[in-house]
Amino acid sequence: MPDSQHTAYEALTVDTLRSRLGTLPAMTDRVGTDPSAWTVEEVGDGNLNLVFIVKGPAGAVVVKQALPYVRLVGESWPLPLTRAYFEYHALTRQAARDPGRVPDVHHFDADQALIVMRYLSPHVILRKSLKAGIRHPGLPGHLGLFLARTLFRGSDLHMDTARRKADLALFAGNVELCDITENLVFSDPYFAAELNRHTSPQLDDAVAALRADRDLKVAAQQLKMAFTAKAETLLHGDLHTGSIMVTPDDSQVIDPEFATYGPFGFDIGMLLANYLMAYFAQAGHEATPAERDGYRTWLLDVTADTWDVFAAEFGRLWRTERTGILHQASLYEDQGDRLAAEQALHHQLDAIWADTWGFCGVEMHRRILGLAHIEEFESIDDPDIRAACERKALVLGRHLAVNRRQIPSIAAVRELAERIEREDLR
Amino acid sequence: MPDSQHTAYEALTVDTLRSRLGTLPAMTDRVGTDPSAWTVEEVGDGNLNLVFIVKGPAGAVVVKQALPYVRLVGESWPLPLTRAYFEYHALTRQAARDPGRVPDVHHFDADQALIVMRYLSPHVILRKSLKAGIRHPGLPGHLGLFLARTLFRGSDLHMDTARRKADLALFAGNVELCDITENLVFSDPYFAAELNRHTSPQLDDAVAALRADRDLKVAAQQLKMAFTAKAETLLHGDLHTGSIMVTPDDSQVIDPEFATYGPFGFDIGMLLANYLMAYFAQAGHEATPAERDGYRTWLLDVTADTWDVFAAEFGRLWRTERTGILHQASLYEDQGDRLAAEQALHHQLDAIWADTWGFCGVEMHRRILGLAHIEEFESIDDPDIRAACERKALVLGRHLAVNRRQIPSIAAVRELAERIEREDLR
Structure with missing residues (x-):
């Protein structure tokens, strides 16, 4: 059984997200306990990352995951996954300093360079x-x-x-x-x-x-x-x-x-x-x-x-x-x-x-x-x-x-x- | 047998220096292999630290050790031993950037907050x-x-x-x-x-x-x-x-x-x-x-x-x-x-x-x-x-x-x- 504390990084896909995050309380509490009832859409239009909107009977969240390269340019421009770590730490500090102005963080996984956060809608x-x-x-x-x-x-x-x-x-x-x-x-x-x-x-x-x-x-x-x-x-x-x-x-x-x-x-x-x-x-x-x-x-x-x-x-x-x-x-x-x-x-x-x-x-x-x-x-x-x-x-x-x-x-x-x-x- | 890599900090004294540093190559190479032939003098007239001049048949070195408090003020003003670590890193960088203008470092012991360095004479x-x-x-x-x-x-x-x-x-x-x-x-x-x-x-x-x-x-x-x-x-x-x-x-x-x-x-x-x-x-x-x-x-x-x-x-x-x-x-x-x-x-x-x-x-x-x-x-x-x-x-x-x-x-x-x-x- 793999050590759940340290799992090798793997980029999520629309197809694997349900199975990989399907038992995570940050997801099941907010989206619904049955992953098969989730809809998953990849919407990252920025330059760097994967961004999924996951919706279900209980609500919706955003799952943002860093890629090991610059998305805009491709694998020829590597970029470390640690940026999710800095984003997580910045989000928590900003939330403390100006409450309500940044999305709530529900879960952070450093190994997967992944943040589950509030789905902003109708923003x-x-x-x-x-x-x-x-x-x-x-x-x-x-x-x-x-x-x-x-x-x-x-x-x-x-x-x-x-x-x-x-x-x-x-x-x-x-x-x-x-x-x-x-x-x-x-x-x-x-x-x-x-x-x-x-x-x-x-x-x-x-x-x-x-x-x-x-x-x-x-x-x-x-x-x-x-x-x-x-x-x-x-x-x-x-x-x-x-x-x-x-x-x-x-x-x-x-x-x-x-x-x-x-x-x-x-x-x-x-x-x-x-x-x-x-x-x-x-x-x-x-x-x-x-x-x-x-x-x-x-x-x-x-x-x-x-x-x-x-x-x-x-x-x-x-x-x-x-x-x-x-x-x-x-x-x-x-x-x-x-x-x-x-x-x-x-x-x-x-x-x-x-x-x-x-x-x-x-x-x-x-x-x-x-x-x-x-x-x-x-x-x-x-x-x-x-x-x-x-x-x-x-x-x-x-x-x-x-x-x-x-x-x-x-x-x-x-x-x-x-x-x-x-x-x-x- | 104690782990020689990690020994609890203890301030040196004129009396204990020979036994504690008597087999250290940085000392024996430069001062002499027989610690009983060393002379040890504490000369720290600064505000913070212990400074020993150790002389022997082969030459002399300075042993500088941080104290866990401000020497000028006393134990009521604690000061971390890590300052020896910063001193060591600063000395090595300065030596590389302007060679010959800072004393050579012969040995650094982080646990003992201790640096063995060149004895400057007749400075x-x-x-x-x-x-x-x-x-x-x-x-x-x-x-x-x-x-x-x-x-x-x-x-x-x-x-x-x-x-x-x-x-x-x-x-x-x-x-x-x-x-x-x-x-x-x-x-x-x-x-x-x-x-x-x-x-x-x-x-x-x-x-x-x-x-x-x-x-x-x-x-x-x-x-x-x-x-x-x-x-x-x-x-x-x-x-x-x-x-x-x-x-x-x-x-x-x-x-x-x-x-x-x-x-x-x-x-x-x-x-x-x-x-x-x-x-x-x-x-x-x-x-x-x-x-x-x-x-x-x-x-x-x-x-x-x-x-x-x-x-x-x-x-x-x-x-x-x-x-x-x-x-x-x-x-x-x-x-x-x-x-x-x-x-x-x-x-x-x-x-x-x-x-x-x-x-x-x-x-x-x-x-x-x-x-x-x-x-x-x-x-x-x-x-x-x-x-x-x-x-x-x-x-x-x-x-x-x-x-x-x-x-x-x-x-x-x-x-x-x-x-x-x-x-x-x-």
Whole structure:
């Protein structure tokens, strides 16, 4: 009889899932005790993993299993199964830090690189809504709070530092997924890397200009160093609009297998970049010009509101949960100097602000010049229209990355995006 | 028969050392095969550990053993034996990165928290020379190169990043020694912490002013965050002039048990602070005023030259050993843009420069206001003279920490130190 504690990894299939997981309480409790009554569907449309939806008389769950390679590329690009371990640990920490914003984990099997988790229904991937022009009023509130709570509560501003250092060490093992970010986000877009692709020949001139742009390339590498060396807090690590599932009332953050310790601004910047790219993609999805102007405005509202909610909640936590080793009350409030805490908060938000726009800028580049593109652009069939949209995002991305320490306000970002969109400012 | 691989920790004594280490090849090879012919002397004058010099017919070694508490304070302040493990790993990495600048390790026993290493002779602790007014012409060359080589080669600028992340995780376990730095350097000096002491009542007004200095306290906490979260490279972690042993021709860096991943500027700033404090201490050690003016000039020369050697060597390594994931040649030189690499180097040195002066400033404070003072000041018997010296260091430290991002040049630091010394500028 095999040791049930250690079973050799084997990828699940639609046919084997019932027999392999049919007696697991996490499954039988939630789906039903008779596996033959389960329906199993494989729905993984991401780049990396197997994702099964299992439904039965008692309900439904999602079974997510890592593959030993990058699904998007194939077995030629091996990727360790340990990413499920990092995803599991990230999900449990995020659930504790912002309850209700990530799917419940019902079961984790390290050997099988497998997580059984809540089936999100009727949720859809946010990116599909942004392409279709659908609004989600709660979105900036949900995500702004999620960012502030997970980022603040995963840092030395809040945590016991021995636990923080232990988590730093744990997530430092997520080498291969960090390597993907390090290469695909910060370096590959800026030279002729093998996996790059772009809308060609329409963007050839823009690509050449970016690859010859010394200030931009140095900025991108400084941001790469910030990503690898500023171990400020536990990041989601891949917080784009394909990692968020939404209903009219709810938002759920999924897929944190890229989790690592990094700078506060990384998750924020990546998210805002994806809103801004959706903004520039609207021209490819409207039947008549200006049809989606209202939706464009909503996307810029979401961008601005997400930052504002983040900053307000970060400030609230700063005043109420600053229990870590940094900026201790013994130095400020306990000496009667409450303004010292506010001064330190402003300086901290100023630093996060600069990083945010830097990461925002490079994310906009890599989604157009690198390996992993986004559906809002990819689904624009006419390459001339697609290239025109993408070019605008490239222009804004360059401005934000290079000038990240001198971006005056969210209103200024918004105005610049609108002028690039309307006037083709470049 | 006990398992020789795992023996319970027991502190060595002068009496038990011969019997306990008498058959260890690392000892018998270097000291002599007959332990009864060994002489054993305990010389630990530091704050933490046992240090034995063992001499015999064949030669001599040092045996350093951690105690399970802080020697300076006693058993009431426990400190884990694992610090010997971190010291061992730091020593081996430093030896590889700057050969010949740290003592050879002959033997390491993790269970006994014990390292057998080279006996440095006729070396003396640098701090004693700085008090006595003795010059060491090679010092800035040795230390400037040591800083550049260990800091550059321990970072993602040079290392394979998987190995760098593994080292980050390894040294993230050095929690308790980092905790000492985090508290004693960055926080305790700026409030009425229990372990603080200062020359009183002479400095009471200066201490009160610093503890009411909002900008300084916020700066100190920002530097604390940089120490805990900017995991740029492997630091020595305690590079003051008591961690350096010298002869007329040689300099050896010892005692890296505080090693951790942190910002490039930390080791540099701590070292320069100790040179500058020695500068301000000279008035307490000269028989007649101005007697040591030449030595004062030499100390400022050492301060300036250490930075200059560091920066020049860092630049040389940047151009010849930039083999890590940051600022890759594929983005710069390989595209024919050699100036991009120089631009990135200047930006990097500018960032290190600011951190350096920040850490320099707080180190000057904690050595006068905190728990661990320095011999150059402590040995000045007249408290009025001692306080006058210390006050000048406090003034310069405040200026450097708060204005760390706007320090124009090493000449400006030098000029300011001279004016504070001569004019009592404050």
